[in-house]
Each structure stands twice: as C-alpha cells, then as structure tokens.
Amino acid sequence: MPKGITLTPEQQAARRSEIVDIALRLIAENGFQKTSMREIADLAKMGKSSLYDFFKTKDEIAVYAMEKKFEEIIEQVHRIIDNEPLPELCLRKIMHNQLKVPHQYRIVLMWLHAESDYLEEEYRKRLKTIRYEYHNTIKTVIEGGVAKGVFRKTDSDLVVRLLINSMLSIVYTSRPSASEEKMLDETINIFLHGIMNEGGEKNEPLYPVFGA
Amino acid sequence: MPKGITLTPEQQAARRSEIVDIALRLIAENGFQKTSMREIADLAKMGKSSLYDFFKTKDEIAVYAMEKKFEEIIEQVHRIIDNEPLPELCLRKIMHNQLKVPHQYRIVLMWLHAESDYLEEEYRKRLKTIRYEYHNTIKTVIEGGVAKGVFRKTDSDLVVRLLINSMLSIVYTSRPSASEEKMLDETINIFLHGIMNEGGEKNEPLYPVFGA
DNA sequence: ATTATATAGCGACCGACGGTCGCTTGTCAA
DNA sequence: TTGACAAGCGACCGTCGGTCGCTATATAAT
Numbered sequence: 434m435p436k437g438i439t440l441t442p443e444q445q446a447a448r449r450s451e452i453v454d455i456a457l458r459l460i461a462e463n464g465f466q467k468t469s470m471r472e473i474a475d476l477a478k479m480g481k482s483s484l485y486d487f488f489k490t491k492d493e494i495a496v497y498a499m500e501k502k503f504e505e506i507i508e509q510v511h512r513i514i515d516n517e518p519l520p521e522l523c524l525r526k527i528m529h530n531q532l533k534v535p536h537q538y539r540i541v542l543m544w545l546h547a548e549s550d551y552l553e554e555e556y557r558k559r560l561k562t563i564r565y566e567y568h569n570t571i572k573t574v575i576e577g578g579v580a581k582g583v584f585r586k587t588d589s590d591l592v593v594r595l596l597i598n599s600m601l602s603i604v605y606t607s608r609p610s611a612s613e614e615k616m617l618d619e620t621i622n623i624f625l626h627g628i629m630n631e632g633g634e635k636n637e638p639l640y641p642v643f644g645a
Numbered sequence: 646m647p648k649g650i651t652l653t654p655e656q657q658a659a660r661r662s663e664i665v666d667i668a669l670r671l672i673a674e675n676g677f678q679k680t681s682m683r684e685i686a687d688l689a690k691m692g693k694s695s696l697y698d699f700f701k702t703k704d705e706i707a708v709y710a711m712e713k714k715f716e717e718i719i720e721q722v723h724r725i726i727d728n729e730p731l732p733e734l735c736l737r738k739i740m741h742n743q744l745k746v747p748h749q750y751r752i753v754l755m756w757l758h759a760e761s762d763y764l765e766e767e768y769r770k771r772l773k774t775i776r777y778e779y780h781n782t783i784k785t786v787i788e789g790g791v792a793k794g795v796f797r798k799t800d801s802d803l804v805v806r807l808l809i810n811s812m813l814s815i816v817y818t819s820r821p822s823a824s825e826e827k828m829l830d831e832t833i834n835i836f837l838h839g840i841m842n843e844g845g846e847k848n849e850p851l852y853p854v855f856g857a
Numbered sequence: 858a859t860t861a862t863a864t865a866g867c868g869a870c871c872g873a874c875g876g877t878c879g880c881t882t883g884t885c886a887a
Numbered sequence: 888t889t890g891a892c893a894a895g896c897g898a899c900c901g902t903c904g905g906t907c908g909c910t911a912t913a914t915a916a917t
Binding site for chain 3: 894897911912916917
Binding site: 651683693694703 | 875
C-alpha cells in the first residue's frame, strides 16, 4: 500500500478483514488479553498507529468480527427457516449450522459474552443489536412450533437463550464426552423430550438423529 | 496491622478474605480488566506491593475466590443429596441452591470460564480440579436417577454440563424474561420433560413448581 | 513544470497497568 | 542492648492500549 494514494472502499474493507483474520488467530491462540495491538500490527505488516486508522480500539476488532459473522449466520438461519416447515427439524438444522462457525470466532464470542457489560456504550449497543436479531430469529421458530401445537407453551425467550447457550457450552468445553455432532444431537433430544423416562421403563428411547 | 509483629494464620486468612471481598466488589462493578491492583490495594488500605504478599497475581485472587466458594457449594450439594432421595427433586434443590451464590461471584465465575484456557498452568489446574469435583457430584444424581429408571439413559456428562451452564445463563442474562426463580423452574421442567407437546394437544402441562 | 491538497503510514510519546525488589520500620527473644 | 525476622512499602521495570503530529507520496489545479 503505497503512501500517497487513496484507498478504495474495497481496499479498505479488504485491509480490515485481513486485520480481523490475524487478530482472531492470535486471540484464539493466546487469549484476548494477551494479544497486543503491537503484535497484530506486526503480523499485518503495518505500524501500530496505522492499525488505529482501521479500528478505533482493540475491543472494536472483536465487536466488528462478531457483527460480520453474525450477519452471515442470521442470513443462513433465515434460509433454513424458509426451507424447513417442521419446527423440530428446523431447530436441529439451525443448531447444526452453528457448529460450522470457526473456532476462533467462538473464542471471541465467549470473551465478548463475559466482558460485554463492561465494554463502551457503543460496542455494547452494537452487540446487543445483533444478538437480539439472532435471538428473535430463532424465537420465531419456537413460537411457530407452539402455534402449531408441536411445542408446549413455554417461556420462548428462555428456551432460545438456553439453546444458544447450550450450543456454546458444547463447543467450548475442554472435556467433551463425544463428538460435537453427537453432543449436539443429544442436546436437542434433551430439549425436545427431556431426560425423564416417561414412556415407561424401556430406557432406550432413541430419538431420530440428524448427523451422519 | 502494626509493622513488627508476626501475623497468625487466622489473621492472614482474614486479611485474604478481606482482600477478596474488596476485589470481587470492584470486579463486579467495573469488570476484571478494569479493576486494578492499585485500586484494590488502596481500598484495602495497604500498598500495592503488600497485596502481593497475599496473592501472587491478580488472577490468583479470582481463582482463590472461586475455590473457596465452590468448596462451600459442593458441601451444600452433598448435604442436599444426602437428604433428598428423589432424583428430580434433588436436581431442583441443587439448582436452587446455586441461585443463592452472590452476584459478584457469578461475574468472576463467568470471567474465569471465558479466560480459563489462557491462565497460568497452576490456576488452570486448580480451577479444573474444583470444577470437576462439582461436576462429578451432580453427575452422581443423574446416574443415580438413571439407575433407578427415573431418568432415561443419556450422556450424563453432557447433561451436567448443560445444567450448570444453563444456570449461569439464567443468572447472567441482561434480558430476563421472568424472575430468576421462575426461569429456573421452567428450565428444570424443560430439562426433565422437554419442550415437545407429546401428551396430546392440551398445551398447558403445568409441571409442579418448586419456588414460592 | 510547479504548486497545493489530500492521505497512507508511522515514530515518539503518554499515563496506567501488573509485577518486582530491596529498604525501612517496628517487635520480640536472647 | 542487640540481632533476627517479618510487615509493609516506595521506586522502579517492561509492556500495554491509545494519541498526535510529522513525513512521504500521488494526484489535481495552475
């Protein structure tokens, strides 16, 4: 990037996403705290102060990354909803979709989740907005299912929060009890049918499994 | 604390817990990052370097606090298990017990959960130990329920992880849909019975509710 | 060809951070 | 009276996130 030119918006965007890639890689490797702006700048082959021409703060890199990724996910979820009328199957597909989010994003998501109350107002708002949009999108599936009589009446906000959070906890655990796909299927089975042995004593219910 | 004396172990312990109280208060208010050792030292009326006579690092304050609190909780859970033979009720009581953990501890717990992979080896180990102990204690309830035929066969590690994590997400949300007690009861109902409307179309199942 | 303008990029700096070290201050036992 | 010892801290370190004003270069206007 020579000095005297004016960057096109495309070039600006490319540079930003390049920075995000580097930053996420470092954060996934060493944690948010221990990843420094100097390090990111070095790997991006620019001076630290140039970094601040693209992102106002270190926090903003994380917020921006999540915004972009969530926009993408929300669009995918809308497509899933449009093509899958059965609420239970739709839920399964939405949750499986979330498994495809790359590892680095999950780390940052986790960090933002824990720290979001203490971010600057602007970042808090931006995160809230995108999170609510995702939340509300999934909520329509739950409420659609209730309207159809497929799901019982529940606190749909609570259900959605539990679902999203459970996905995170599957994916984030350092002590997995099975493959991510298997844990995910089992999780959805629990959400749909519970853990009680209500049908009798046959103790091997085997609900349909989505993954391979 | 005059200068030339030797502190008894009791005095040492008292000082430590005093520091923990102050630190947790500040962390709950401003977040872990934005709480500085200088601030803690000032409020504890000691020089910053004296703080380091009680805790080796800032991280250790958080780890120590969680250790102590978890030891307490685990003991309570053992008492609950000893006195409640019905697995479902036992689970409810354990989860309700968790609601009594003060707010500051939850904040720190959340932070440790997100950051634990990047802590120093020693702290990671200490956290792992206590978390596994809690996890395994609850696991005995699930597996006891399965043995009795009350619960269906499930991935009990997964169930426990989901339960603990769901408690956190109830308690940590910035957008509660009901009181903590109500959300907790509903959560346990979902875990026990699922969200499917399996009994027919009566759409108002009303499982017994534990709270007031 | 020359000048004015705009901007990509950065070096040098700031206050605050977590953490360290050796000195001072005071107590008690010999 | 003195010597051993521990509580406590001031001064310092390297590094952090972040700022600011300068430099270098490409284009537009003259």
